[in-house]
Amino acid sequence: MKLSKSKVNQALDMLAKEATVLVPMIVDGVSKFAPWGTEGKLALDIVNTLLPPKDALFPQTEKMYKYKVSAETAEVKEITDSDKQVVFGLRSCDMHSIDCMDAVFLTKGYVDNFYSRKRENLTTIAINCTKSNPTCFCDSMGVDPNNAASADMQLIDIGDAYVVEARTEKGKAVEALWQPLLEAGEGTATPISCELKLDMAGLPAKLRGMFESDIWDDGYQACIGCGTCTYICPTCYCFDINAENHGQEGVQFRCWDSCMFSEYTRMAGGHNPRPSKKERLRNRFMHKLAYFDERYNKNLCAGCGRCVVNCPVNIDITRFIEKVKEVPVNG
Amino acid sequence: MSDIQQELRKTARELLESGEVGYIIGWGKGRFANQTHPIFVKDPAKVDELVWDDYCLSTLAKYTQDDKYPEKKIGICVRGCDSRAVNRLIQDHQLKREDVYLIGIPCSGKLDPETNEPAKKCVECAHRNPVVYDVLLGSPVEEVPQPERFKEVEELEAMTPDERYNYWADVYDKCIRCYACRNVCPACNCRECYTDQYRVGWQGKQNNRAENQIFGITRAYHVGDRCIECGECQRVCPMGLPLMKLNRKMLKDINNLFGAYEAGLDTETKPALGHYETNDVEEFM
Amino acid sequence: MSVDVEKKNVDPNWEPKILSFSCNWCTYAGADLAGLNRMKYPENVRVIRVPCSGRVNPQFVLRAFQKGSDGVLVCGCHPGDCHYVTGNYFTRRRFLLMQRFLEYNGIDPRRFQARWISGAEAGKFRDTVTKVSNDIKALGPNKKFQESWYKERGESNE
Incomplete structure (x- = not known):
């Protein structure tokens, strides 16, 4: 079945009746996944939005508990509201990032309730890439820009229409909803690949042995220690828990945190095991390319290129990967 | 070149x-x-x-x-x-x-x-x-005078207070609090920024309009009299926020109230908030 | 974005919350003298004693609006009379700029005022807070900069 591009707006209207539909849009100059109906321009043709869709599942600030203390009792209430959401038009790299967050928040013996509630209520509709940015390198990271395997539904761009491939129950429900709009027809898209190629073979294992390498002594100095790379990264999932206190009551919330901030690892008493930008940058790269692979067997970097474009001082993870490759083994 | x-x-x-x-x-x-x-x-x-x-x-x-x-x-x-x-x-x-x-x-x-x-x-x-x-290196280039230094500020000043509030509220709503503006700024050189002292309670870590407003205004005010107008804060902002419109408002008022001022041209001229004159403008009598 | 309607739907019994940062060496004594003289002034002014008007960090003002104040008043010694010699000269520069900067961000300048009131000027203290209180009553409640917590809970939240 296929969905004509001229009917995309109708299809989104239909979805929006049942759920909040997040679509790539340019809102006030910023490209991001915004609820359908927001004032802005639908932007299905751009390769990557500036802001990834991760806050559909992992909002920058998420209220967790309300609490209230009165004379001798304390009341704690978990905040469980979670609306149905659909992310429409996400790319394979962003789908990969959702796979990474699933691994973190749902596997290895711990399920994060706040995340899992949102995840159960989320339907993902991916669109294949028909072009890549010069900064894209997802296929080097094990992501296929032509197909997001774990999405609930894959749309394949065949020029004037999308071929609809529902893969899960949630995806089939969307297909059923769209039935009046769909036409018979099949088609394939010409597969694309990224121009920027990185050789990742053996890299995570090699990096694991390079914690003390002098490779870290160079390149970190330019970092200004801001959180841009981590906040626009689709896979970064670190958070801090904090409370907003109002006398006898308040709200416990969690909010994004960044390993690039000095305060991130500061302990009670003031000791900081990552005292300088060198240790912080090392942690970011090691987490992306080595530690995550060790625990979950995939790269925490999706190869979307957002940090490569947006780092204020052009610190480039792809150049770092090349540099690691050049280091002789045991060097 | x-x-x-x-x-x-x-x-x-x-x-x-x-x-x-x-x-x-x-x-x-x-x-x-x-x-x-x-x-x-x-x-x-x-x-x-x-x-x-x-x-x-x-x-x-x-x-x-x-x-x-x-x-x-x-x-x-x-x-x-x-x-x-x-x-x-x-x-x-x-x-x-x-x-x-x-x-x-x-x-x-x-x-x-x-x-x-x-x-x-x-x-x-x-x-x-x-x-x-x-x-x-090389020879000096011709300087370009900037008669429209405060033009953007004046455009905002011409709005009504509610329009201005909403303009800035929209700006602060977009802020992701990555602190790139702070970290790149040569006037921001506190050993520890007040935003990082979150146990003190200056600034909540949550990203919402009220906290972002506090951050945006405080950042601009803190660097207000020492801003060298390099425009780096605005350049590095991933969300493209017009931060220089805040900084230049401070500079415009300093120029109006305390005389012509540009920061960082020498090391002798004191920053406007770091000194005073006994005959400064009086509005609080 | 929605405009915060300030004057609509205001409870006729609504009283503004006004925060007054008062210097220990002058205005605080002036307020005390006003009390000793049984002068009447609006009870919606809450006085916070500070060692010098120079102690008032602009962030105190922002935080006050964030936490639900409808107006903020900073009071100190007359120029030349500072207990610490020069504190209020810095205050003057600081808040001349702050008032304009807040106005630029959409806050009515009447909501943020600074005044010099000596320990002998009980009458001036009374007149100042009465005027500020009346001004702010006319302006209505302030929702700008307020935390959503206060907005959601409305007037019942003290």
Whole structure:
């Protein structure tokens, strides 16, 4: 079945009746996944939005508990509201990032309730890439820009229409909803690949042995220690828990945190095991390319290129990967 | 431009070989033609990594704050903006003049890597030639007067208070609080920023309008009288927020209330909020 | 974005919350003297004693609006009379700029005022807070900069 591009707006209207539909849009100059109906321009043709869709599942600030203390009792209430959401038009790299967050928040013996509630209520509709940015390198990271395997539904761009491939129950429900709009027809898209190629073979294992390498002594100095790379990264999932206190009551919330901030690892008493930008940058790269692979067997970097474009001082993870490759083994 | 690059590399090699400086902070080339990044050259054999082209946008003086007690002098490439940042830091006692060797480079403006048009911060620049240096490469360029320095501020001032509030509320709503504006700013040099002292309660860590407003206003006010108008905060903002409209409002009022003022042109003129006159404007009687 | 309607739907019994940062060496004594003289002034002014008007960080003002104040008043010694010689000269510069900066961000300048009131000027203290209180009553409740917590819970939240 296929969905004509001229009917995309109708299809989104239909979805929006049942759920909040997040679509790539340019809102006030910023490209991001915004609820359908927001004032802005639908932007299905751009390769990557500036802001990834991760806050559909992992909002920058998420209220967790309300609490209230009165004379001798304390009341704690978990905040469980979670609306149905659909992310429409996400790319394979962003789908990969959702796979990474699933691994973190749902596997290895711990399920994060706040995340899992949102995840159960989320339907993902991916669109294949028909072009890549010069900064894209997802296929080097094990992501296929032509197909997001774990999405609930894959749309394949065949020029004037999308071929609809529902893969899960949630995806089939969307297909059923769209039935009046769909036409018979099949088609394939010409597969694309990224121009920027990185050789990742053996890299995570090699990096694991390079914690003390002098490779870290160079390149970190330019970092200004801001959180841009981590906040626009689709896979970064670190958070801090904090409370907003109002006398006898308040709200416990969690909010994004960044390993690039000095305060991130500061302990009670003031000791900081990552005292300088060198240790912080090392942690970011090691987490992306080595530690995550060790625990979950995939790269925490999706190869979307957002940090490569947006780092204020052009610190480039792809150049770092090349540099690691050049280091002789045991060097 | 490439002549200056040659001269820069030559100067850098001499400085490093003679041991006059420990390392040189300049710009190096990224993967793509429109990218440069700050580099730190120690080895005279590597001076050819230094570049001077249309995309050398980053200001460099702030990096001296990572090395406050250098063994040898730090060599820094300074354009107008970098040199004012150096003055700024010297005046705040965050840097000693004798700890730096300034390689002055007159600059006729850089390009925005996205659009390849002249970068906004460079179009608005009023001091293209370094105001302090130890050696000057090339010859000074003509300064461009900026009669419209406060035009954007005046446009906002013409709005009603509610319009202005909503304008800024929309801006603060977009802020992701990555703190790039703070970290890149040569006037932001507190050892620990108030935002990082979150147990004190100045600033909540949650991202919402009220907290973002507090951050946005406080940041601008903190740097208000010391802003050298390099425009780096606005350049590095991933959300493209018009931060210079806040900074310039402070500067406009300082100019109106306390006389003509530009920060970082020398190390003697005191910042407006760091001193007073007994006959200042009186409105609180 | 929605405009915060300030004057609509205001409870006729609504009283503004006004925070007054008062210098220990002058205005605080002036307020005390007003009390000793049985002068009447609006009870919606809450006085916070500070060692000098120079102690008032602009962030105190922002935080006050964030936490639900409808108006903020900073009071100190007359120029030349500072207990610490020069504190209020810095205050003057600081808040001349702050008032304009807040106005630029959409806050009515009447909501943020600074005044010099000596320890002998009980009458001036009374007149000042009465005027500020009346001004702010006319302006209505302030919702700008307020935390959503207060907005959601409305007037019942003290």
